[in-house]
Amino acid sequence: MKNFWYIAKKDLLQILRDRTSLFFLLAVPLVLIVVVGFAFGNFLGSGSSQITITVAVSNQDTGSVGKAIVNALQINTDKLKITVDQYNNPNQVTDRVANNSNVNTGVVIPAGTTDKFIAAAQTGTTPKNLVQFYSLPSNNDPRATIVQNIVSGVISSQLAGTTAVGQVYNVCNQPGNHCAQSSIDTQAIATAVGQASATGGPLAVQALTAGKAVSINNFDQIVPGYAVFFALFGISAAAGTILQEKEDGTFRRLLIAPVQKYALLGGKLLSQFVLTLAQLTFFFLFGYFAFHLHIGSLPAVIALIIGVSFAATGLGILLVSVVKTRRQLSAIVPLVVLVSSAIGGAWWPLFIEPQWMQQIAKIGVTAWAMEGLNGVMILGKDFAQVAPDILGLLAYGLICFVIALRLFRFQEKTA
């Protein structure tokens, strides 16, 4: 068993001697993490949980409906801030939506909208296509949905008001009822009922909290994502040292020495495991101190880092068991790492991907790693909740190692 450690120690010593490679092993990912972290600063909110929206509005209506919509949109709370940019010309609204990336949606309230509401109430019909709502085609931005829901809510409450006015007219027109026409202020009734329905609902709902607050820092995604990404790229180093030893003849020399085959591969695995573990720990510590990374459950993150290191190393040994040369390896590693990272959530949160893609992604190490790390660091899960991901990573590494042990060519099949 000691040979495990002797081989690992020798490999680590060789890595430490190559200071330039060691520098790039840590410096390149670090630079990328910082650059990407700041470049996508607003992707997940830059550490703030407040959603900010800018709406372009052209209110041509002089009645209560137009005012109610504009007032309803002007929200500024700790969770939601909507900035309303008002324009006289409706064309300016469409231009702003089409050409300005800061404007998320546009609303045009045509002239006479309030009057049309009242008229519809008196005739008992429902007005259609009065207020125009603009967003970019095929836009899945949830902020557009938020604005649309607010506008729809205001219109619903206004409709409730005008419907109430209609009912008043109906009652007054019944035989025997005596309502002087001038005594019915339709606008006042509609506004009162509309306001009651608009404000009464939220007041009737008590906002409570359950569980822990979720604070999303952009680096909570970027740091673990890129750390896992570069840890996987490190497998080419592990696999490369084995192929290098085969080319240099030292691998044969190790096989001639009294070293069991499993100890030889195990020693290689151990050195790469230690290196990957150190690399990941460095990135997480850097993220924690430089960008106030939200760690969540520390034991869970530590277990996940160990799991990722083990799985990545196992994958490296498996890859080297199926390739013959370093050239083949340098072709296959980027393919495996890029595909696994793209679908596995290294560059964006795994939970925003469709469910079927999340399942397919589980063929790679990244998905297991990011599901666990996103769970702990973003969604506030505890150790027990990410235990399946930790076990998944350990099983992944173990399966890779067992397969590698069967496939690995210790001797070349030539004279």
Added chain:
Amino acid sequence: MEDSFLNFSKTGPIHLPKDGRSVVVEVTNLLKTFGKNEAVKGVSFTIGKGEIFGLLGPNGAGKSTTINMMCGYLEPTSGDTSIDGISVAKEPMKVKHIIGVVPQEIALYKDLNSMENLEFFGELYGLSAKDRKERAEDILQFVGLYERRKETVKNFSGGMQRRINMAIAMIHQPDFLLMDEPTVGVDPQSRENIFDTIEKLRDRGTTILYTTHYMEEAERLCNHIAIMDEGHIIAMGTLEQLLAMRDQTREVQRPHGLQELFIQLTGKTLRD
């Protein structure tokens, strides 16, 4: 001359006579095939204690494959090697502790220094930290590289690397040393140092199997010599016996030594 000592037959194994030598290594009918290619076709020989046994042959003769099977690196298709009475096939780990192999290629960790290279292999052979250090220093003195023990091996000349390559095989003080062309590509000074080292090892009682393409090396070092070609041993005996055989089998009577016999036996056709 004993007829059984020399044999030109390519059809079967050749056995050394019972000549009173204390046999340490016994190779019995070693055969190795790679697919349809028979690299070694049933080779047998014995090596006495403290002997330097030369295994000569052109490229592709099967020398390295024979060595690979003898040290347990390659599994023979059939046959076995016994070293100090221990079967390589049955107890490979036990055998690996008492043999050392100097590979044909320079197999070193070139970004480590020579002490680190030696101590690493010492660890694999189970030496204690104290023994590893002492033996590594002794061996480096032995091969004349003690003063440069802390220099990275990649900065060494080819000859110096060859000497470290050999030193590693000696770190655990093996009883039997297999040396596969240990002087390839070295300058005369380093070659002389390697010869001195081999002779000192022999004087200490180490048994050595030595392969080379340089006939003068075999003439200088080896007690017994076997010539291999196309997977067979085609001649075997002491230097004197082989030279005597040359004189008997050639019409032209010129004492040109082992080189002449070698060409006579293996031909002048180029081997790749």
